[in-house]
Amino acid sequence: MAAEADKNVKAGILVTGTEVLTAVIRDENGPWLSQRLLDLGIELVEIMVVADRPADLLAGLEHMRDNGVDLIITTGGLGPTADDLTAEVVAGFTGRELVLDQAMEDRIAAILARYAATTPIDLNAEAMLAANRKQAMVPDGAVALNPIGTAPGLIVPGGDLVVLVLPGPPRELRPMWEEALTQPLMLDVLARARPLLSYRLRMFGTPESELASSLRDIEADGVDTERLEVTTCLRRGEVEIDVRYREEARAEAESLRAALAERHSATLFSLDGTTIDSMVADLLSGHRLSLAESCSAGLLAARITDRPGASEYFAGGVVAYSNQAKADLLGVDPGLIERHGAVSPEVAHEMAVGALERFGGDIAVSITGIAGPDGGSDEKPVGFVCFEAIVADGGSEARSLVIPGGRSDIRDRSALVGMHLLRRLLS
Amino acid sequence: MAAEADKNVKAGILVTGTEVLTAVIRDENGPWLSQRLLDLGIELVEIMVVADRPADLLAGLEHMRDNGVDLIITTGGLGPTADDLTAEVVAGFTGRELVLDQAMEDRIAAILARYAATTPIDLNAEAMLAANRKQAMVPDGAVALNPIGTAPGLIVPGGDLVVLVLPGPPRELRPMWEEALTQPLMLDVLARARPLLSYRLRMFGTPESELASSLRDIEADGVDTERLEVTTCLRRGEVEIDVRYREEARAEAESLRAALAERHSATLFSLDGTTIDSMVADLLSGHRLSLAESCSAGLLAARITDRPGASEYFAGGVVAYSNQAKADLLGVDPGLIERHGAVSPEVAHEMAVGALERFGGDIAVSITGIAGPDGGSDEKPVGFVCFEAIVADGGSEARSLVIPGGRSDIRDRSALVGMHLLRRLLS
Numbered sequence: 001m002a003a004e005a006d007k008n009v010k011a012g013i014l015v016t017g018t019e020v021l022t023a024v025i026r027d028e029n030g031p032w033l034s035q036r037l038l039d040l041g042i043e044l045v046e047i048m049v050v051a052d053r054p055a056d057l058l059a060g061l062e063h064m065r066d067n068g069v070d071l072i073i074t075t076g077g078l079g080p081t082a083d084d085l086t087a088e089v090v091a092g093f094t095g096r097e098l099v100l101d102q103a104m105e106d107r108i109a110a111i112l113a114r115y116a117a118t119t120p121i122d123l124n125a126e127a128m129l130a131a132n133r134k135q136a137m138v139p140d141g142a143v144a145l146n147p148i149g150t151a152p153g154l155i156v157p158g159g160d161l162v163v164l165v166l167p168g169p170p171r172e173l174r175p176m177w178e179e180a181l182t183q184p185l186m187l188d189v190l191a192r193a194r195p196l197l198s199y200r201l202r203m204f205g206t207p208e209s210e211l212a213s214s215l216r217d218i219e220a221d222g223v224d225t226e227r228l229e230v231t232t233c234l235r236r237g238e239v240e241i242d243v244r245y246r247e248e249a250r251a252e253a254e255s256l257r258a259a260l261a262e263r264h265s266a267t268l269f270s271l272d273g274t275t276i277d278s279m280v281a282d283l284l285s286g287h288r289l290s291l292a293e294s295c296s297a298g299l300l301a302a303r304i305t306d307r308p309g310a311s312e313y314f315a316g317g318v319v320a321y322s323n324q325a326k327a328d329l330l331g332v333d334p335g336l337i338e339r340h341g342a343v344s345p346e347v348a349h350e351m352a353v354g355a356l357e358r359f360g361g362d363i364a365v366s367i368t369g370i371a372g373p374d375g376g377s378d379e380k381p382v383g384f385v386c387f388e389a390i391v392a393d394g395g396s397e398a399r400s401l402v403i404p405g406g407r408s409d410i411r412d413r414s415a416l417v418g419m420h421l422l423r424r425l426l427s
Numbered sequence: 428m429a430a431e432a433d434k435n436v437k438a439g440i441l442v443t444g445t446e447v448l449t450a451v452i453r454d455e456n457g458p459w460l461s462q463r464l465l466d467l468g469i470e471l472v473e474i475m476v477v478a479d480r481p482a483d484l485l486a487g488l489e490h491m492r493d494n495g496v497d498l499i500i501t502t503g504g505l506g507p508t509a510d511d512l513t514a515e516v517v518a519g520f521t522g523r524e525l526v527l528d529q530a531m532e533d534r535i536a537a538i539l540a541r542y543a544a545t546t547p548i549d550l551n552a553e554a555m556l557a558a559n560r561k562q563a564m565v566p567d568g569a570v571a572l573n574p575i576g577t578a579p580g581l582i583v584p585g586g587d588l589v590v591l592v593l594p595g596p597p598r599e600l601r602p603m604w605e606e607a608l609t610q611p612l613m614l615d616v617l618a619r620a621r622p623l624l625s626y627r628l629r630m631f632g633t634p635e636s637e638l639a640s641s642l643r644d645i646e647a648d649g650v651d652t653e654r655l656e657v658t659t660c661l662r663r664g665e666v667e668i669d670v671r672y673r674e675e676a677r678a679e680a681e682s683l684r685a686a687l688a689e690r691h692s693a694t695l696f697s698l699d700g701t702t703i704d705s706m707v708a709d710l711l712s713g714h715r716l717s718l719a720e721s722c723s724a725g726l727l728a729a730r731i732t733d734r735p736g737a738s739e740y741f742a743g744g745v746v747a748y749s750n751q752a753k754a755d756l757l758g759v760d761p762g763l764i765e766r767h768g769a770v771s772p773e774v775a776h777e778m779a780v781g782a783l784e785r786f787g788g789d790i791a792v793s794i795t796g797i798a799g800p801d802g803g804s805d806e807k808p809v810g811f812v813c814f815e816a817i818v819a820d821g822g823s824e825a826r827s828l829v830i831p832g833g834r835s836d837i838r839d840r841s842a843l844v845g846m847h848l849l850r851r852l853l854s
Contacts, residue, residue, distance in 0.1 A: 021471055023458035024658045030476070031450035038449055045483060047448065047476040049457070056472065056494075063490045067483075209507050209558055233446040242451060291746070297732035298725025301746040305724035308800050308834060316752035318745055319718070319728040325743035325786055329756070359752055373735050406598065407735060 008043040009193040011071040012064035015049040016057055016086055017168055020076070028170045029075040036177065038244075041195035045069055052077055057089045061163070070161055071189050076168030078135070078151035087154060090165055091139035094158035098137040104144050104152055105136035111150050145179055148172040155185045162189055194246060196229075199257065200273035201241040204420050206264055208232055208239055218259045224252050237416045238276070269423065276419045277307060283426035284313040288361030291317030291418075292330050292351035294342070295369035295385060299415040315359040320351065330354030341380065343368050345400055348386035352396075362392040363425070365418050369403070371410045383410050389421040397425045435470040436620040438498040439491035442476040443484055443513055444595055447503070455597045456502040463604065465671065468620040472496055479504055484516045488590070497588055498616050503595030505578035507558030514581060517592055518566035521585035525564045531571050531579055532563035538577050572606050575599040582612045589616055623656075624677065626684065627700035628668040631847050633691055635659055635666055645686045651679050664843045665703070696850065703846045704734060710853035711740040715788030718744030718845075719757050719778035721769070722796035722812060726842040742786040747778065757781030768807065770795050772827055775813035779823075789819040790852070792845050796830070798837045810837050816848040824852045 013030050020027045030047040037044045045067055050056040057077070064072050077086030091098045109132055135151055138144045145153035147167075153176045154165035162185055166173045180186050203211065211232055219225045227249040231242045241260070245253040261268055269276065291301050301317040304310055318329045323342055326332040332350040340346040351366035369385025376382035383403040390396040399421060403413045440457050447454045457474040464471045472494055477483040484504070491499050504513030518525045536559055562578055565571045572580035574594075580603045581592035589612055593600045607613050630638070638659055646652045654676035658669045668687070672680045688695055696703065718728050728744040731737055745756045750769055753759040759777040767773040778793035796812025803809035810830040817823040826848060830840045 019658075021461060021474065022465060022658070023461040024660055026458060031453060034448060034450040044448055045477070046487070049474040050472070059490075059494060060473070063486075067486060209555055212507070212558075231445050231449070231451065233451050235452060240451065242446075242449075290752075293725070296729075297737075298720070298728030298744065298746065301725030301748075302723075302729055302838075305746075305748065305798075305838075306835065311748055314748050316746045316748040316756065317725065318756070319725065319732075319743045321728075321732065321738055321741050321743040322786075325717075328787070329743065329745070329785060358756060359749075360755070371732075408733065409598075411729070411732075 009041070009071070009189060010043045010045050010067070010069045011037055011073060012045050012067065012069045013047045014057070014060045014064065014072060014074045015047065015076060016052055016074060017049075017076040018051045021049050021051050027075075029166075029168070029173055032170065032174070033073055033075075033177070038198075039195065040190060041193040042071065042189075052085065054085050054089050057086065058093060061090070061093045065158075065161060070192070071164065072161060073164045073166060075166050075173060078153070078165065078167045084134075086165055087137060087139065090154065090156050090158075090163050091142075094139060094156050094163060096139035096141055096156065099140050100133065101136050101138040101144055101152075104138065105133060108132050108135055108147060108150055108152070111147060143183055143185060145176050145183075148175050153180065155180060155183055157185060162186070196244045197247060197250065197253070198242060198244040199253070200270075201243070201257065201260060201268060202270035202273065202275070203239040203241065203264060203267045204237070204269055204276070204416070205267040206239065208234055211239060211241070211264075214260065214263050218256060218263075221259070223255045223259060224249075225256060227252050228256060230256070237413045269420070276416070276423060277303065280304070280419050280422050280426075281307050281310070281313075283423060284363070287313055287363050287426075288315050288359075289313055289363045289365070289422075290315045290355040290359030290361045292355035292364065292366040293317060293319050294321060294326070294351070294367060295371040296367045296411050296414040296418065297321060299411055300365065300367060300418045303415050303419065315361045318355060318358070326351060326354075330358065343370055343380055343384060343386055345386050345388070345398055348388045348398065348400075349390075352388040352390045356390060356392060363390070363422075365389045365422060367414050367418055369410065369414055371407045371414075373407060385410065385414050385417070387414075387417055387421055389418070389425045391425060395425060397421045436468070436498070436616060437470045437472050437494075437496045438464055438500060439472050439494065439496045440474045441484070441487045441491065441499060441501045442474065442503060443479055443501060444476075444503040445478040447595075448476050448478050454502075456593070456595070456600055459597065459601070460500055460502075460604070466623060466625060467617060468622040469498065469616075479512060481512050481516050484513065485520060488517070488520045492585075492588060497619070498591065499585075499588060500591045500593060502593050502600060505562065505580070505592065505594045507555075507562060507577070511561075513592055514564060514566065517581065517583050517585075517590050518569075521566060521583050521590060523566035523568055523583065526567050527560070528563050528565040528571055528579075531565065532560060535559050535562055535574060535577050535579070538574065570610055570612060572603050572610075575602050580607065582607060582610055584612060589613070621673070623671040624674060624680070625669060625671040626680070627697075628670070628684065628687060628695055629697035629700065629702070630666040630668065630691060630694045631664070631696055631703070631843075632694040633666065635661055638666060638668070638691075641687065641690050645683060645690075648686070650682045650686060651676075652683060654679050655683060657683070664840050696847070703843070703850060704730065707731070707846050707849050707853075708734050708737070708740075710850060711790070714740055714790050714853075715742050715786075716740055716790045716792070716849075717742045717782040717786030717788045719782035719791065719793040720744060720746050721748060721753070721778070721794060722798040723794045723838050723841040723845065724748060726838055727792065727794060727845045730842050730846065742788045745782060745785070753778060753781075757785065770797055770807055770811060770813055772813050772815070772825055775815045775825065775827075776817075779815040779817045783817060783819060790817070790849075792816045792849060794841050794845055796837065796841055798834045798841075800834060812837065812841050812844070814841075814844055814848055816845070816852045818852060822852060824848045 142156040151167045156163040229244040320326040331354045352364045355364040372382035386400045388398040569583040576599045578594040583590040656671040747753040758781040779791045782791040799809035813827045815825040
């Protein structure tokens with residue numbers, strides 16, 4: 001029994017639909033269900049996407065059973081057309097007959113009648129009746145879930161596992177998932193799962209390889225990281241560290257968080273998952289920000305204003321792409337550009353001062369750099385970017401970096417560095 | 428032999444990565460590769476996403492072999508950390524030993540040395556050397572593909588099938604895919620497939636439902652669309668229409684293109700897949716553009732400058748978020764804002780004129796709108812946006828629209844409308 005209790009409850013997600021497989025539409029359900037399962041402590045073993053073909057569907061179901069899953073969630077293939085075959089295939093897979101659910105047929109008929117009364121489209125009554133009946137066919141012994149659109153969902157017991165059959169459209173799937181969780185067949189599965197605890201850390205400026213080495217050192221120092229599930233992911237220039245653990249490993253999880261915070265105090269900017277955008281928004285409260293962007297060309301302004309309510313602290317910015325614009329709109333001395341180049345700490349400084357003055361705020365950030373692919377030199381290669389963040393009462397942070405990657409990496413990363421400079425300046 | 432020649436060449440895509448499975452990051456590679464396979468005439472049988480665990484990876488590979496695929500493409504798991512195991516598992520699956528590729532080790536070392544020389548980050552040399560060697564281990568008899576980042580790709584023969592091992596980051600995967608297609612092992616697979624011909628059309632301003640109705644009418648008019656594979660996809664505010672066909676259906680494909688062009692001459696802006704960004708860049712040649720953005724807050728500037736060489740025709744822009752900035756930086760009369768509101772055709776006009784004057788160019792675009800979630804009224808709801816595009820010698824295009832969706836939809840769509848206004852004004 002102890003071994004049984006320690007075994008993870010496992011699930012697989014089977015996404016059906018030729019239009020998903022051929023990338024005509026994007027699968028939103030797999031990632032969404034993945035997060036729900038994680039929260040419930042159910043281990044997702046795989047997501048499989050197959051076309052609307054009975055043989056492929058059945059092969060997918062069998063593969064998941066062979067993998068020892070306790071729960072298979074299928075999405076899609078519940079519609080009224082001939083290529084919507086999920087209910088039939090799942091019935092075969094679980095060895096059950098399809099039988100007409102009379103109450104369900106009446107319910108679907110009522111939904112369709114309501115729809116027909118409000119739509120201007122001329123509907124083919126006979127085709128609708130046939131479709132109606134098809135959608136009311138339920139595997140014997142299964143629980144039918146009320147349709148959100150016209151397709152009912154299903155919970156089908158299949159020996160050692162349960163198959164949860166959900167419709168494809170996310171706005172139908174999501175409420176039906178909530179309903180499914182209240183049904184005894186699903187509650188049985190959930191009761192065997194043990195929800196995981198988790199936290200997320202965020203770093204900026206430490207490469208993943210160095211983080212991997214820190215994790216090994218921390219383990220060597222006696223923190224039992226074997227009991228923690230640690231995943232690191234480089235996303236848009238920052239490293240996200242996700243740590244998941246059982247209640248009994250809470251002490252190790254906290255030791256890891258403390259050890260990482262100590263080793264990487266300069267770069268581990270978020271200990272609780274808070275994003276840089278949210279931190280900067282909080283720090284800017286009561287201030288008035290303006291921007292002077294060259295190579296990032298509006299990306300920092302767009303990022304700052306991505307949050308509702310940004311007008312409280314954001315005055316505006318100048319995208320000073322040409323040297324003329326740097327002089328005319330920000331008051332940068334053309335002689336200074338001549339002497340030091342448009343991409344130089346000196347010009348970055350004058351751009352920031354110009355933005356501060358022109359917009360009448362109390363904080364400004366400037367970015368000027370070489371986004372490439374042309375325009376680099378030995379002294380100032382493509383990716384060389386100069387930054388300055390200043391406050392009206394005197395403080396400032398300046399940086400000059402060579403950012404690796406292509407044009408769009410350099411531009412995106414420039415905006416990100418601007419966010420982090422703001423954080424350092426204000427905190 | 429005839430039957431053999433008619434058999435579709437089949438492929439499976441195996442996406443590895445706990446961070447994809449747990450929905451920390453979104454899989455971009457599956458859909459992208461799916462489209463490439465379609466163009467090559469290779470039938471994609473399934474996409475499977477599994478965690479970074481050798482047993483799950485191997486089970487996925489075996490499932491695909493059982494499904495009779497000719498090609499398995501794996502993505503991810505080629506990095507320097509301990510959970511990057513794809514090369515090792517694929518070696519085992521194909522019955523090959525992992526051997527050190529000395530030339531590859533040297534190549535990776537050179538890449539890392541270049542990176543170390545330019546980054547301000549303090550790197551752990553020992554950790555990097557170990558990672559370096561791990562990434563240079565190649566299955567015996569496999570072809571190693573040159574790294575785009577630091578991870579080499581692999582083409583591994585495995586009896587009746589070929590395994591193509593690609594890295595996870597899309598900007599590494601995409602160029603490596605192109606390189607893989609030139610290799611003899613992949614050419615053998617391609618030679619057995621029958622490529623589809625294809626074209627792409629782009630529309631802006633016609634809803635998908637209306638397009639579907641046009642397609643039915645065109646079929647009723649005698650174009651045999653049964654022989655064409657037509658997919659429509661709403662992407663970032665535009666409708667993409669992809670038409671795929673065998674050589675023998677070329678006449679039907681061209682009839683369809685002509686019929687759509689005739690029916691939707693006002694909105695079908697691209698008959699050969701050319702993007703709006705590329706068209707606008709061409710049209711701006713010889714001109715000098717400046718921008719005045721409020722709700723889009725730099726997104727149009729960022730989009731214009733996304734293309735290398737944009738400095739040839741882009742002077743700069745003002746992100747005039749506050750009313751004060753509209754007055755101070757663009758010379759908009761505060762009384763006009765008082766009378767008509769900051770979001771009004773009148774203010775949009777003065778913003779465009781101000782941008783034209785301040786930057787000394789010959790073309791300007793202005794955008795002012797209510798991105799929400801707050802700030803809407805009955806008269807001017809959230810999503811109400813005013814635009815004007817003007818040329819110095821007198822021409823102009825103005826629009827006021829209510830853009831549906833949330834804050835980010837409204838902002839993105841505003842920048843897109845700006846692009847299309849520019850196209851109309853200049854063409």
